[in-house]
Amino acid sequence: MEWFDNGWGLTLITFLPLVGVVLIGLMPQSQEEKIKKTALGTSIIVLGLSILAAFRFDYGPAAEFQLGTSLSWIPAIGSNYHIGIDGISLPMLILSAFVSLLAIIYSWNHWEEPRNPKAFLILILLLEMGMNGTFVALDLVLFFIFFELVLLPMYFMIGIWGDKTPRTVAGFNLTIETRLYASIKFFIFTLFGSAFMLLSFLALYFNAPEQTFDIPGLIAQAPALSALPVAGLIFAGMFLGFAVKVPMWPLHTWLPDAHTAAPTVGSVLLAAILLKLGSYGFIRIAIPILPEQAKQWAPAIAILAAIGIIYGSLACLAQTDMKRLIAFSSVGHMGFVMLGIASLTEVGINAAIIGMVAHGVITGMLFFLAGSMHHRYHTRDMLRLGGNMKLMPKIGGILAFTAMASLGLPGLAGFWGEFAALLGAYNPLPGLDLGIFRGAMVAGAIGTVLTAGYMLWMLQKVNLGEPAAEWEGHEFADMDKYELMAWAPLLVATVAIGVFPNLIFGATSDAVASLVQTAFGG
């Protein structure tokens, strides 16, 4: 297995999807079975390799980057193909490979118009490459490339298969299809943020005493970098890039549009993984490289996170579109993740990571459900839905379960992230303003109540009561076998992480401890 540990494993995990893309690209569109099997096979192998990576990973020194390699890539600018994983990236990598596979399984018999399995599967695999690559990259340029790589496939997914209902664009006196509006908005927002992030990366490179794009190399120079007069600006640029992606209030406005307009699988991947690239960036890059600035910005981030939690929850209560409600719930949940990160403590950052995984699993599941219900009812309007428990008992039951997980019911995955984030905010890194953080904690606690409120409200509208008159006489197919295969693993993971949070903490806690120790000395 030496080849695997020497970087080949991670390289394959990252680039096998690209091989799949090329293979599928060479197949004619008519050979649909073959195309689907190729995509499925590719993603199964990738998941297998990621699980193998989890076994080859040495949890003793979980803070060290393992299974990686560093090869010369662009010597002209001093950038290397440096990859590797530590306890923080491992869970994210597995989540990414896991959800991508489920997305392909779910796609098997759920094709949205215009039906084009070949193009759609190519896009999923490209996305998977970008996501996996971001989590293994240890070089800023490499990270940037993968970070940007996910934009294109998602842009096409939303633009081609997205929601075709027209909407008016405020201020432009223009009516266009939602998919067109949402796709370009998603791209422009993220590109805007990440372009400034790139400038920050370059500034880091040029200002480091020992010029490098290497992430561990820059972390080693953190004290010198933090002392720079321009360090505040550099952090601001990175903040912009990552905060748009998370998204943090008030940079979140692309999210409800993109999530709602995207086809089901697109929403799932967007919620489950793409958002995490932002929060992962904070943990991997922004905080360890510029710890002093992170400290200065932490109160502001905590306040924005608290606003996000409250705002997201209140916005949920105002929605009538089920999918849009789930989208806004992401704003709230990612608020908890950012609150945990802002506390700059072991507890908080661990909470953020488990919160990221849990949100990926649970919200991904919710989007699957919303998609499947839309597929059957042809509407997501909660005023028209109702009595889902009677019409489709299995799907209704799963929806109830997932909503419970999402509102943070103890014993399920969602609980740990919220609970520990609040704990982190109660007791942030010494030196941070206690008043602000405790205020944010109170806001977060109110947010958990509101979350419970809107989730239960949604369940009441959608699941309970009598079916509306318009569904009378309709026969609805309940969950089919592809849905079962795609969903069961997520449900199992929800329970497993809820009952054994150490599945995640076991990998992350040492790495996070070392991160906090190195950055803040205690």
Added chain:
Amino acid sequence: MGFAIDYWALAPEIILAVTLMTVLTAEIFLPRSLRYITAIIAVMGTIMAMIPLVVLGLSGQTHSMFDGSFVVDDFALVMKGLFLAAGIIVMLMSIAYIEADRFYQGEYYFLMVSSILGSLVMASARDMIILFIGLELVTGPLFLLTGWRKGDRKSNEAALKFFLLGVLSTAILLYGMSFIYGLTGSLTFAGIADASAGLADASAFIMAILFIMVGFAFKISAVPFHFWAPDTYEGAPTPITAYLSVSSKTAGFVGMLVVTYLAFPHAASTWGPALWILAALTMTVGNLTALRQTHIVRLLAYSSVAQAGFMLVPFAVAGVSNSDRALGDAFAATVTYVAVYAFTNLGAFGIVIAAANQTKSGLIERWAGLGTTSPGLATLGTIFFLSLAGIPPFAGWFAKFVMFRSAMGPGNAWTVALAAIAVLNAVIGFYYYARVVKAMWFDPLPDNMDTEVVPVDPALQLSLVLTVAFVIFAGFFPQISAFFGEATRYIASG
């Protein structure tokens, strides 16, 4: 004093000269149905010219002739390679396009090769006269080629505008050069650089430099000297537009690079700020105007204006940087950007030619549904347009990256501000490139559209394959383009 002619170093130029004579002669003797052979001769000749180039490059020696006026060094070789490659690709695109008209094929390739020859001369020019001759040899044939479609009023308008403004800019350029000669008594760049060490503040010298900058600004269609470009681009035959936007523009940049870095290194405080303003204006105006375009060629015209703005960014940096390293970074950044842009833009124009056959129109809205009727063409088009926008993993990202990198290097507030302007422009730029992508993939096929697929001719296919191969490969392995950029950095950093 080396006035001896080094034939070996001149071999690429000689081969091209022989080629263009052969093309002209062959046309007379060939029956009309066989005149496409002139195209083959022209392409083969241009490919042949690459052979001595490679050999010269491998030998690693610098050849200097005519008292340092004509130099074949790594920079010259890299640029010559680029000009030849671009010329070959444009000629491949032209074959079916010109063949369809069935007349004057020989003249077309004769003029084309002449223009390429001119650009080769420019790359080696290290003296004002040779630079000027080279530049005119590039532009002169293009006046004729632009008006190639004689019966078309737009083509005539294009040629006339191009000619008038071209002549005007030439006059301004020459006027500036005459001042320089008067002030320094020297024509070679090295001589000017030596003689101008104490002149940096002399008003006549500053004026002369600005004249020369304005002259080149016309050639590279920088704002506010860009007004000829959209009309000329639209009216010219599309392969010629591709050539204008790539080779002719690159020739302008080559002139600008050698003049600023080699002849006026002591006046960087003059041309640096001037080019800062020019860069900021060019990318912003170019991009904002491009947003409103409905015709694909006009869109690409404004896009090429905006791209020129990005290419100017490193110049502005050179004005304030005090280290050799930052200067070298800036120089290499421009060369890398130009090279990546050349292949990407040529590819984009190749798609325009192919799509025009399919959609019978240059309007972007007529490109709707191209993803359904010709998915291959649409995929390639998407790759080229996104590469122009600088989206990874296509080659364009690296061009933008080195441009930003050069601006961030000196850590000067002005250059960082310019980088921030460039970032905003990159985002704006994405919007209009994405509009084309959107039309191809997201918009439904127009009702009255002919869905019968028009085959793409083999030569055009070949040019598309060559360009797309570069754009994808250099996207994943940018070192390939960085290598050529780096090979030239010694010019700036000594």
